[in-house]
Amino acid sequence: MKKDKTILMNILAIAFLALLAYFIYTVTISNDIGINLMDDNVVADRVADRYLNKNVLDENSIYEWGGKAEDSAANIVTAVLADYRLFDTALEVIVLFVTVMGFGLVLPDEKRKIKESTQLLYNWLPILMTFMLLVGGYMFINGHLSPGGGFPAGAIISTAILVGVLAGRQTVSSHTLKVIEAVAGISIFSLATMGFILKGSFFVNFLEGGNIGDMFSAGLIPIFYTLIAFKVSAELSGVYLEFYKGGEEHDHA
Amino acid sequence: MTMLNIFLLSSTSLIFIGLYGVLTRKNLVKILLSLNIIETGINLLLVAFGYVKDGEVAILRSSDSIKHIANMVDPVPQALVLTSIVIGLGTTAFALGLIIRYYKTHGTLSIDASDEEEVMQNE
Numbered sequence: 330m331k332k333d334k335t336i337l338m339n340i341l342a343i344a345f346l347a348l349l350a351y352f353i354y355t356v357t358i359s360n361d362i363g364i365n366l367m368d369d370n371v372v373a374d375r376v377a378d379r380y381l382n383k384n385v386l387d388e389n390s391i392y393e394w395g396g397k398a399e400d401s402a403a404n405i406v407t408a409v410l411a412d413y414r415l416f417d418t419a420l421e422v423i424v425l426f427v428t429v430m431g432f433g434l435v436l437p438d439e440k441r442k443i444k445e446s447t448q449l450l451y452n453w454l455p456i457l458m459t460f461m462l463l464v465g466g467y468m469f470i471n472g473h474l475s476p477g478g479g480f481p482a483g484a485i486i487s488t489a490i491l492v493g494v495l496a497g498r499q500t501v502s503s504h505t506l507k508v509i510e511a512v513a514g515i516s517i518f519s520l521a522t523m524g525f526i527l528k529g530s531f532f533v534n535f536l537e538g539g540n541i542g543d544m545f546s547a548g549l550i551p552i553f554y555t556l557i558a559f560k561v562s563a564e565l566s567g568v569y570l571e572f573y574k575g576g577e578e579h580d581h582a
Numbered sequence: 583m584t585m586l587n588i589f590l591l592s593s594t595s596l597i598f599i600g601l602y603g604v605l606t607r608k609n610l611v612k613i614l615l616s617l618n619i620i621e622t623g624i625n626l627l628l629v630a631f632g633y634v635k636d637g638e639v640a641i642l643r644s645s646d647s648i649k650h651i652a653n654m655v656d657p658v659p660q661a662l663v664l665t666s667i668v669i670g671l672g673t674t675a676f677a678l679g680l681i682i683r684y685y686k687t688h689g690t691l692s693i694d695a696s697d698e699e700e701v702m703q704n705e
Binding site: 381382564 | 587590591594595597598601602605606627632634639640641642643648651652654655656657658660661664665667668669671672673675676678679680682683686
């Protein structure tokens with residue numbers, strides 16, 4: 330009897346959601362008013378046009394390879410993320426910090442069993458970690474030239490620490506992580522305040538840009554990305570270490 | 583059937599697969615997984631909004647690619663999705679912490695356990 334009821338509920342849920350999905354899909358295709366997604370929407374009609382041509386602040390800014398523009402990052406997504414909409418990104422880092430802090434608060438203090446790692450992972454750990462840290466470092470240093478940036482780099486670096494945790498080696502102490510996180514967070518906001526003092530608005534890119542496509546270009550973007558990478562990696566590694574904490578009781582299975 | 587249709591169809595189906603899981607599953611971890619599937623679908627939907635037919639990656643690679651700047655995809659949704667992925671990771675970790683706490687209080691992962699008011703007392 331109870332099983333019949335569950336099957337009936339499942340069928341009802343599928344029918345209801347299929348109806349809802351049909352309506353939402355048709356609306357995304359066309360609702361006869363406003364902008365139609367299926368039309369040929371060129372980017373020139375959107376906000377992104379200003380970002381692509383890099384003439385948000387300076388109307389006469391000319392964007393060309395090897396030239397100087399108002400924002401000389403070759404990766405336009407990075408330019409949007411770490412320059413034009415940096416407020417968004419900085420507050421996102423704060424949201425991440427708050428969720429990770431809440432995670433530490435919510436997690437009950439108890440002993441958890443952790444399986445001992447295999448000898449293979451334990452011995453290979455230094456090599457694996459070296460490569461992961463190299464890739465992560467490349468990601469945030471090259472974030473303004475190629476796909477990548479602070480957040481993926483932070484995720485990769487924290488994954489390196491996760492592998493360490495899985496192999497049973499705690500490579501960094503949680504105190505060090507807290508210090509890194511605090512220093513990076515304070516630096517981001519002091520750079521923002523410096524922009525306010527020098528140029529009159531928060532998070533303004535006050536360094537000289539350099540040529541588009543060069544390693545040292547895009548002004549403050551590589552610096553912000555380095556700080557963001559360290560902050561994100563410290564926060565995420567904190568989560569992994571929090572799971573690891575209290576794992577003194579080893580499960581010899 | 584254009585490429586954009588495929589994107590929209592797959593993202594709406596991902597969202598509704600996730601919603602189905604949220605509505606019918608009883609296990610909290612499975613509900614969290616379903617929520618993550620919804621999140622993936624929404625990210626795909628946002629990126630699909632920036633789709634341009636025969637568009638290019640919004641990255642300059644050489645002096646040649648500057649000529650295609652009018653043909654590049656919309657970079658704004660991509661930047662927003664990058665934000666939402668990171669936030670999703672943080673909230674997932676938080677939700678897992680809550681689930682661990684729930685398991686400790688109720689002794690089970692089923693959502694039915696919170697209907698019964700008698701809470702297992704440890705300590």
